[in-house]
Amino acid sequence: MRKVLQIITRSDWAGAQKVMYNIVYGLKKYYSEEFEVEVAFGKENGMLIAELEKIGIKYHIINDLVREVSPIKDFKAYLQIKSLIKQNRYDVVHTHSSKAGILGRIAAKRAGVKKVIHTYHGFWGIEQYTGIKRALLILAERIAAKYADYLVLLCKRDLEKAKKWKIGQESQYKIIHNAIIPEERIERGLLRKELNIPDNIKIVGNVARLDRQKNPMRFLRIAEEVVKQRDDVVFVWIGGSVVEDEYGAEVQKYLQEHESLKDKAYILSFRKDANKLMADFDVFLLTSDSEGAPLVVLEAQSLGIPVVSTDVGCVGEMIGNQNVTSDVNKLKHLLLTILEKGKFNNYVLQSYEDFVALHVDIYKGDR
Template identity: 65%
Template sequence: MEERGEVRKKILHIITRSDWTGAQKVLYGIVYGLKENYSDQFEVEVAAGKENGMLFEELDKVGVKYHVVENLVREINPVKDLKAYFEIKKLIKQGNYDIVHAHSSKAGFLARIAAKKCGVKKVIYTYHGFWGIEQYRGIKKSLLIWAERFAARYSDYLVFLCNREKEKAEKYRIGNPSQYVIIPNAILPIGNIQKGKLRRELGIPDHVKIVGNVARLDRPKNPMRFLQVAEKVVQERDDVIFVWIGGSIVEDFYAKQVQQYLDERPWLKEKVKILGFRKDAIELMADFDVFLLTSDNEGMPLVVLEAQQLGIPVVSTDVGCVGEMIDSVYSKKEDLALNLLKILNENDYVSHRYKEIYDRFIENHISIYRK
């Protein structure tokens, strides 16, 4: 216990959307750890935009107070963004928080400035990857880099998921090394999950191998590469089914692209299943023999951590922090297919001790909250 005695530090975590994807799950993991193990020292609350509310449902289950920021949206909208800034500022003033910890680009920009303007002693921002910048070129990219440099002035700590992400901040001249902290992601230990749910649902026999991914159907996740790898693999082995779990959140352009690709290849259509978004994805994943990540851009994907914890080998493109999470990553779809075939032939993977990794993840955050 610190010198403040019985007075707990108040922490506000804030994120743009309230859906249930990677960054939201990381936020939840931190909040859950604080609530369960450090509630005598920290009082934690969460704020987010109202799209689509699934994060709020999970927070309700564990009794964490949350605030809906009505005008906080993912898309750039000057009117809504200005309103959201004043909503956030009002919330921070009323909440009298000691620490504001922001996640995701829009909330990160608005909340850091608002927090410092309100006199918050410690402002933290976690970078969940650099896709928000790297998806663009030219003047738009330059403006976004400038915005991150500007917001970094209102930050006490900039948290990166791995060394590679920190190096990107250095390259873009965002913040300075005295602000940098590396905290690799972790997930709550997964309970005992019974295998068989996915196989039963899709009628897949035990002798057939399942290669899967859990991701949104959008550009950074590159579902088309997933199909191209599947096409190469099933030409070599007939006993493999590819399963993609996840649908479109922002637009359905890539869902249409995937459907068109499969319609043009009826023989492949029998070997690829697209299930859409599923809240029980972790239970379905338990039946994967190999996890195939085909993204163009990631931070430190939680699905890789989930796969590892379930004892599922991972084949991945060289994106984000993945190269620091698994032994080998690949740039070409041909290499992804070759390594996938190699693992399908061997299948000798051992999972790690994830309770210790999660505990360390929480302790690393506690250390910067206490500084």
């Protein structure tokens, strides 16, 4: 039996954590006789822990593994990860997120691990910066790539970015599209009942953290323009602040100061039942500045909800390039068109079983 360690920086319940959880869940469900899987992460937040406990997965807390750059803590975290790997003699180490990805890959190879994999959940960690800081982050990823056997990209667009920045070699690249764990049929009506929204009112929504990358301000500005043209639409954002409490306060202030959005736009906090609330959306509006391959888009598609989005990450490959644009005005018109006509293409790139099987293939691979 092969021992697998998954490592991620934070233990909250956001996109990268959910993708990692989907891998772990699949290994446990379909390949429990071939793989023993464990997870390691920093002590911040901790919402992932309850989900792992539900399915009986052993986890390890790396006390000094934090999101912020801290040379002393980072070195301590590296030593803690390396010690954990040596102590448990893992056959495969699979890293996720920037900090855990760099420290984990180097520690794993130096501890003698046979197979080291890193998944890039988009490139926001690089793209949010310019100039020397971006150059240094690209350099760090180039160095870390030398300590991996495989680099998993979520789509062709991300693969092209890795090639452009000379991160890794083509022989290391593996595209594995995200997929979600199939759920039983979700009943509609929960969100409408909670917010007292009548059936004749259309709901445009998003489910995301309340931070700069997800750009809720753009969501609210589009809402302002749309409600000027239609009085039968409301906008609902589900998801609180995880990293930037101060920015979340700015969003709430903006909402309070714009009278036109009163009873037309709602900001809900983080909800574990977000997928059930989302079932009432008529259109899903993604307004992010950067993404990988967001699971929430797959969740919307599985519910039959049309998606329009900024042209970020893998989203164009997920929903069709005709439904993405970098122009805010065009995004508004795309949204209005779908509200009017209700027509959209529902792309399905990959099944959940295939998603898990592709990871198993690289865990077993000869490299």
